Amino acid sequence: MSAYRIAANRTRTTQILSMKNQSPTVKTFTIKDKTCARAKPGQFLMLWIPRADEIPLSVLNTEENGTVSVLVKKVGEATEALHNKKIGEIIGVRGPFGNSFTPETGRILMVSGGTGLAPILFLAKKLTAKAERLVFVVGAKTRDELLLMDELEKICGRGKGRVIAATEDGSYGVKGLVATPLESLLAKEKFDMIYTCGPEQMMRKVFGLAEKYGIALEVSLERLMRCAIGLCGSCVIGRYRICRDGPVFTAEQLKEVEEEFGVSKRDFDGRKIPLE
Numbered sequence: 108m109s110a111y112r113i114a115a116n117r118t119r120t121t122q123i124l125s126m127k128n129q130s131p132t133v134k135t136f137t138i139k140d141k142t143c144a145r146a147k148p149g150q151f152l153m154l155w156i157p158r159a160d161e162i163p164l165s166v167l168n169t170e171e172n173g174t175v176s177v178l179v180k181k182v183g184e185a186t187e188a189l190h191n192k193k194i195g196e197i198i199g200v201r202g203p204f205g206n207s208f209t210p211e212t213g214r215i216l217m218v219s220g221g222t223g224l225a226p227i228l229f230l231a232k233k234l235t236a237k238a239e240r241l242v243f244v245v246g247a248k249t250r251d252e253l254l255l256m257d258e259l260e261k262i263c264g265r266g267k268g269r270v271i272a273a274t275e276d277g278s279y280g281v282k283g284l285v286a287t288p289l290e291s292l293l294a295k296e297k298f299d300m301i302y303t304c305g306p307e308q309m310m311r312k313v314f315g316l317a318e319k320y321g322i323a324l325e326v327s328l329e330r331l332m333r334c335a336i337g338l339c340g341s342c343v344i345g346r347y348r349i350c351r352d353g354p355v356f357t358a359e360q361l362k363e364v365e366e367e368f369g370v371s372k373r374d375f376d377g378r379k380i381p382l383e
């Protein structure tokens with residue numbers, strides 16, 4: 108293991124510098140950690156919440172001053188404990204881990220759902236200046252659950268870019284799942300690259316559309332993760348360990364694990380269970 112990887116895997120303690128509500132169940136947290144501030148879009152960190160758990164989170168943003176932000180949805184014990192913390196409280200961090208998206212400069216389509224926005228928005232910030240075109244399709248159940256729309260519009264909604272939102276209840280943008288605007292968009296516009304992160308069934312749909320239209324694709328996958336360095340096997344999909352070989356996978360790699368992608372995952376005991 109390289110010296111950089113050993114250093115990245117050491118837990119550092121740090122303080123919560125700021126936190127902000129982004130929806131009724133999602134908050135952004137900013138911490139200072141110069142090692143994670145070197146993260147590339149797609150990489151994740153392990154956040155240790157004392158007396159709760161250590162959880163994987165995609166990096167949402169980094170700044171040259173060493174600050175790092177994450178976008179966290181309250182879903183269970185650890186994320187609830189984190190949501191209840193206050194500015195100045197101590198947490199731990201390891202990382203960054205995993206691979207990152209391959210930056211492209213042509214006609215780019217980004218698709219995200221829920222907190223899957225985090226790694227894709229981070230990537231959008233890096234690519235927007237050089238991309239020939241950047242269209243961002245974002246989905247949520249309701250208007251309240253659409254995250255960071257102002258920032259998204261600022262980054263992608265100018266000049267050669269635009270944002271298309273879809274809500275399941277029709278309270279904002281197109282009514283329906285992300286696939287609804289996506290299908291009509293792909294039928295009339297050409298793209299060179301699709302990047303996606305979000306609910307796995309959504310990504311499976313995007314995978315099918317990318318194949319249909321012959322567009323290169325990169326997908327960021329999530330699974331239960333414990334060690335984050337490829338040892339424990341919690342995040343295995345086919346022959347891949349998501350923490351070490353991913354979390355970003357190409358369409359070719361996903362084809363190899365087609366019987367698991369969008370279908371099943373491992374539970375805490377390592378058993379294969381259906382994806383909700």
Ligand SMILES: Cc1cc2nc3c(=O)[nH]c(=O)nc-3n(C[C@H](O)[C@H](O)[C@H](O)COP(=O)(O)OP(=O)(O)OC[C@H]3O[C@@H](n4cnc5c(N)ncnc54)[C@H](O)[C@@H]3O)c2cc1C
Pocket residue numbers: 151160162163164165166177178179180181182183184185186187222223225328329330331332333354
């Ligand atoms: C690479 C990666 C990046 C992620 N990025 C983000 C992010 O940017 N923002 C965000 O809000 N969430 C992200 N997650 C998911 C996040 O890690 C889980 O929501 C969190 O671990 C849940 O912990 P909990 O104790 O609150 O919930 P639990 O009580 O443990 O479980 C609640 C639900 O979350 C699922 N879950 C639990 N642990 C994990 C885990 N380690 N990985 C995936 N799912 C899990 C369970 O299956 C269950 O459905 C990411 C996961 C991975 C693997």
